[in-house]
Amino acid sequence: MTKPLIAVIVGSNRRDSINRKLAQALVKLGADKFDAKIVGIDDLPMYNQDNENGLPAEVARFKNDIAGADGVLIVTPEHDRSIPAVLKNAVDWGARPSGKNSWAGKPGFITGTSPGAIGSALAQQHLRSVMTGLGMILLGGEAYVTFKPNLADDDGHIGDDGTRKFLGGFIDRFAFLVGRLRAEPVRSAA
Ligand SMILES: Cc1cc2nc3c(=O)[nH]c(=O)nc-3n(C[C@H](O)[C@H](O)[C@H](O)COP(=O)(O)O)c2cc1C
Numbered sequence: 001m002t003k004p005l006i007a008v009i010v011g012s013n014r015r016d017s018i019n020r021k022l023a024q025a026l027v028k029l030g031a032d033k034f035d036a037k038i039v040g041i042d043d044l045p046m047y048n049q050d051n052e053n054g055l056p057a058e059v060a061r062f063k064n065d066i067a068g069a070d071g072v073l074i075v076t077p078e079h080d081r082s083i084p085a086v087l088k089n090a091v092d093w094g095a096r097p098s099g100k101n102s103w104a105g106k107p108g109f110i111t112g113t114s115p116g117a118i119g120s121a122l123a124q125q126h127l128r129s130v131m132t133g134l135g136m137i138l139l140g141g142e143a144y145v146t147f148k149p150n151l152a153d154d155d156g157h158i159g160d161d162g163t164r165k166f167l168g169g170f171i172d173r174f175a176f177l178v179g180r181l182r183a184e185p186v187r188s189a190a
Contacts, residue, residue: 004034004178007069011076011087011112011123013042018147022113023075025152029168033175036073039065041090052097059093066094066102071178072136076112078123083130091127095134104135105186109174111143111167113151119144137186139174143167 008027010020027036043058045051055063066072076087083091094102110127112120121144128138145151145167150159158164 002035004070004175004182005068006030006034006036006071006073006178007039007066008036008073008075009039009041009087009090011041011074011084013086017077018113018115018151019075019077021152021156022111022145022147023073024156025158026073026075026111026167026171028156029158029164030171030175033171034071034178037065037069039069041086044086044090044093047089047092047096049096055097062090062093063100063102066106069106070182071107071109071174072103073174074108074110074112074127074131076110076120076123076127078112078114078116078120081122082126083123087127088130091130091134101134103131105181106136107139107174107177107181108136109139109143109170111145111170113145113147115147117146119146137177137181139170139177141170141173143170 008023010017010023012019044062045056077084108131110124112124114120131138152158
C-alpha cells in the first residue's frame with residue numbers, strides 16, 4: 001500500500017513564518033510514514049456566500065487538495081488569542097457550500113508555535129472547537145510549542161532532543177490514526 005497523503009496547512013501568510021518552519025520540520029519527522037503536500041491558503045479570496053455558486057478557481061483547487069488527502073495537519077500561529085483570519089477564511093471555504101464540507105471525516109492534527117509562553121494554545125483550542133464542529137476527527141493531546149530561534153534549522157531538523165521526541169510522538173500517533181481511518185473511513189452525513 002502507498003503511504004498516506006497528508007495535506008499541510010500553515011495558518012500564516014508571513015514570508016518568514018515560524019509556523020511554516022515548524023510545519024516543514026514535522027513533515028520531515030513523518031517522512032517515512034506519510035507523503036505531504038503543503039496546501040496554500042494565502043491566495044484564497046475572502047469568503048463570500050455570494051460566490052458559492054461557481055467557486056473561485058483558487059477555492060476549487062483548495063477543496064480538491066483537501067478532498068484528495070488522507071489527513072490534514074494544521075500548524076497555526078495565534079492572533080489576538082485566536083485563529084488567524086487567513087486560516088479562518090480557509091476553514092470557512094472548506095466547510096462550504098452546504099453539503100460539500102471538505103473537513104468532515106478527515107483525521108486531523110492541530111499544532112502551532114508562538115514566542116509566547118503558551119505557544120499558540122488559545123488559537124489551537126479555538127480551532128479544535130471549530131474543526132470538531134465541522135466533523136474532523138482530531139488527534140488528542142496538547143501540542144503547544146513555544147518558539148525558540150533554534151527550534152528547527154533550514155533543513156527542518158529539530159535540534160533539541162526533548163522537542164524532537166515530543167513532536168515525534170504526535171507525528172507517530174497521527175500517522176497511526178490516519179492509517180486506521182484510511183482502512184475504514186468514517187461515514188459522515190455532513
Ligand atoms: C495580529 C497579531 C496578533 C498576535 N497575537 C498573538 C497572540 O495572541 N499570542 C501570541 O502568542 N502571539 C501573538 N502574536 C505574535 C505571533 O506569535 C508572532 O508574530 C508569530 O511569528 C506568528 O507566527 P508566524 O511567524 O508563523 O506568522 C500576534 C501577531 C500578530 C501579527
